[in-house]
Amino acid sequence: MREDIKKAIAQAPKGVHADGQLKLVIFDCDGVLVESEHLVGDVLGKEARKHGWNITGPEARALFTGVQLVDIEKEMKKHVTMPLPIHWREHAHDLIVEAMHHDIHPIEGVETILQTLKDLNIPYRIGSNSSHEEMKIKFNTSKLTHWFEKDRTHSGCDMERPKPFPDLYLHAAEQEGVNPEDCIVVEDSDTGLKAAYDAGSVCILLRDLDKPAPDYRGLIRVASLNEATDFIKEVVQSQKK
Structure with a gap:
């Protein structure tokens, strides 16, 4: 285990300590389980350019990752030169959902980490700002549906306050009947990390190690889901001693 990860564990909530007990892993969806953020960036980038905002797909992806359409619409209105239609959010949602039927792929290592959790008897849940309809399509297109139960x-969209507020992750922990500090949350966005950190959970950031990240106390950084799998196995093994 890397030295920076060992140091992070010492500063992280008790769920990953040797004298603690990991009871739940909560995954974000986009960028963690499935690769779809390029799609959202492309769709919204085209919509922005259509209305006079000259933004590229990669720029749109960086700006809008993990952000709900209601907030994206507010940002769009600051930059477009032609007014957005009254029901633009519904229109954008329909465009994104349609694209999801054709261009969604599983993140490398996703089935390995889910099978490992099953083998370790560690339950897992999904916590995403995406709608249930969107997640259903994403999992179907990426052939991951059989891994996820609807009630988990x-x-x-069901929360009064979605990410970056902690409500979604607090709700997932409550539904499992566990304390948030005994949960690991796997995220890729700063928005999601803030939600996980404020919920009091252990935060794993899935992001290239050379890219910047928030300076959260106890943040576990991994470059791949396979590395996250190895980390979880080591944590569970340390708690059995």
Whole structure:
């Protein structure tokens, strides 16, 4: 285990300590389980350019990752030169959902980490700002549906306050009947990390190690789901001693 991860464990909530007990892993969806953020960036980038905002797909992806359409619409209105239609959010949602039927792929290592959790008897849930309809399509297109039970998939659309507020992750922990500090949350966005950190859970950031990240106390950084799998196995093994 890397030295920076060992140091992070010492500063992280008790769920990953040797004298603690990991009781639940909560996954974000986009960028963690499935690769779809390029799609959202492309769709919204085209919509922005259509209305006079000259933004590229990668720029749109960086700006809108993990952000709900209601907030994206507010940002769009600051930059477009032609007014957005009254029902633009519904229109954008329909465009994104349609694209999801054709261009969604599983993140490398996703089935390995889910099978490992099953083998370790560690339950897992999903906590995403995506709607249930969107997640259903994403999992179907990426052929991951059989891994996820409906009542263990939670949407920020059902929360009064979605991410970056902690409500979604607190709700997932409550539904499992565990304390948030005994949970690991796997995220890729700063928005999701803030939600996980404020919930009091252990935060794993799935992101290239050379890219910047928030300076959260006890943040566990991994570059791949396979590395996250190895980390979880080591944590569970340390708690059996």
